[in-house]
Amino acid sequence: MKPETIAIHAGNHVDNTSKAVIQPIVLSTTFERAEDGSFPGGHIYSRSSNPNRALLENVLAKLEGGADAAAFSSGNAAGMSVFQSLAPGTHIIAPDDMYHGLRNQLKKLFNGILKFDFIDVNNIDEVNKHLMPSTGLIWLETPSNPLLKVTDIKNVVALAHKRSIRVAVDNTFATPMCQQPLALGADLVMHSSTKYFGGHSDLMGGALITAKKDEWWEKIRDVQGYGGAIPSPMDCYMLVRSIKTLPYRMRGHVHNAQLLAQYLEKHPKVEAVMYPGLTSHPQHNIAKQQMIKFGAMLSFTLKGGEDEARRVINGFKLFTRATSLGGVESLVEHRATVEGPDTNTPFNLLRVSVGLEHIDDLIADLEEALG
Numbered sequence: 506m507k508p509e510t511i512a513i514h515a516g517n518h519v520d521n522t523s524k525a526v527i528q529p530i531v532l533s534t535t536f537e538r539a540e541d542g543s544f545p546g547g548h549i550y551s552r553s554s555n556p557n558r559a560l561l562e563n564v565l566a567k568l569e570g571g572a573d574a575a576a577f578s579s580g581n582a583a584g585m586s587v588f589q590s591l592a593p594g595t596h597i598i599a600p601d602d603m604y605h606g607l608r609n610q611l612k613k614l615f616n617g618i619l620k621f622d623f624i625d626v627n628n629i630d631e632v633n634k635h636l637m638p639s640t641g642l643i644w645l646e647t648p649s650n651p652l653l654k655v656t657d658i659k660n661v662v663a664l665a666h667k668r669s670i671r672v673a674v675d676n677t678f679a680t681p682m683c684q685q686p687l688a689l690g691a692d693l694v695m696h697s698s699t700k701y702f703g704g705h706s707d708l709m710g711g712a713l714i715t716a717k718k719d720e721w722w723e724k725i726r727d728v729q730g731y732g733g734a735i736p737s738p739m740d741c742y743m744l745v746r747s748i749k750t751l752p753y754r755m756r757g758h759v760h761n762a763q764l765l766a767q768y769l770e771k772h773p774k775v776e777a778v779m780y781p782g783l784t785s786h787p788q789h790n791i792a793k794q795q796m797i798k799f800g801a802m803l804s805f806t807l808k809g810g811e812d813e814a815r816r817v818i819n820g821f822k823l824f825t826r827a828t829s830l831g832g833v834e835s836l837v838e839h840r841a842t843v844e845g846p847d848t849n850t851p852f853n854l855l856r857v858s859v860g861l862e863h864i865d866d867l868i869a870d871l872e873e874a875l876g
């Protein structure tokens with residue numbers, strides 16, 4: 506089946522008892538045993554599984570083309586479960602512009618437990634140089650946040666799999682509508698479903714999708730089962746509801762982002778635009794090969810430096826000054842401020858989450874803000 510059909514049907518089935526067309530929200534934490542001690546409904550206790558979560562995990566696995574999925578209470582909880590599943594002393598290679606929340610998680614919570622190097626993963630010589638006998642995981646994030654760098658997933662997978670190293674990809678910026686890392690050879694996909702999956706900036710969630718139901722996956726499931734980083738039935742319900750429109754929302758997001766990037770590129774006050782769909786993007790050819798669509802996140806730098814970036818961000822009327830991304834409304838943020846003192850992000854950079862408003866209104870607002 507095609508993604509549009511999967512998105513609508515794989516997270517829902519008609520309820521057997523009430524015949525409700527939409528799966529009811531099951532708040533019960535516990536499920537009745539049959540006389541023989543079995544659980545005919547397939548659920549025992551809601552930390553282990555719940556009907557709403559099971560349907561969400563089904564649609565997530567199918568959209569990414571994986572063997573199984575696990576839904577979490579946030580993107581960071583999903584990442585944390587991956588790191589907790591690794592044997593102590595395991596070495597991780599991660600991008601130097603890894604999402605700052607997960608980079609800080611590694612630095613603050615796993616220091617002394619795991620080893621890690623944050624490097625330019627687009628430079629294969631650098632990756633080779635940092636490999637250790639204990640390297641167990643290469644973490645990728647492509648397109649990256651906030652520089653929109655694109656990493657050749659197949660290339661990294663080829664190098665990693667020769668040495669039995671796993672590859673995990675944070676696919677939050679792309680969504681499975683724009684990029685399918687498992688089809689490119691990755692072992693695991695991670696999402697902050699707070700972003701495009703939720704799509705309306707009103708819920709937190711995370712997800713992991715695995716290529717194989719192997720020993721590593723069992724370990725990740727154990728970490729979640731014993732650790733308890735699970736989403737509520739209500740959040741699972743809302744995610745299933747939002748995912749039904751994900752394929753169509755992404756078409757609109759990407760359409761607007763491409764036009765906005767092209768507009769910005771021609772603007773005299775703009776220094777550079779970072780968007781994988783522009784032919785000027787340094788990895789545009791890789792993006793063209795590995796992405797289905799180019800996503801809807803973009804960043805741009807201003808010729809006038811930090812002061813000019815701060816002036817422009819305060820001039821918007823339609824774009825809201827806020828962090829996060831993936832909602833129907835357009836957002837803009839001064840990323841270096843959000844990332845804090847250890848940021849590598851240029852101070853004249855603004856990051857934009859392109860929403861679903863009409864493109865003419867978005868361009869008019871941008872024109873006014875740039876002045």
Ligand SMILES: *Cc1c(COP(=O)(O)O)cnc(C)c1O
Nearest residue numbers: 579580581604650677697699710
């Ligand atoms: C937001 C985000 C995360 C973290 O997800 P939360 O749901 O906020 O915990 C991880 N990676 C990327 C790329 C993100 O944008």
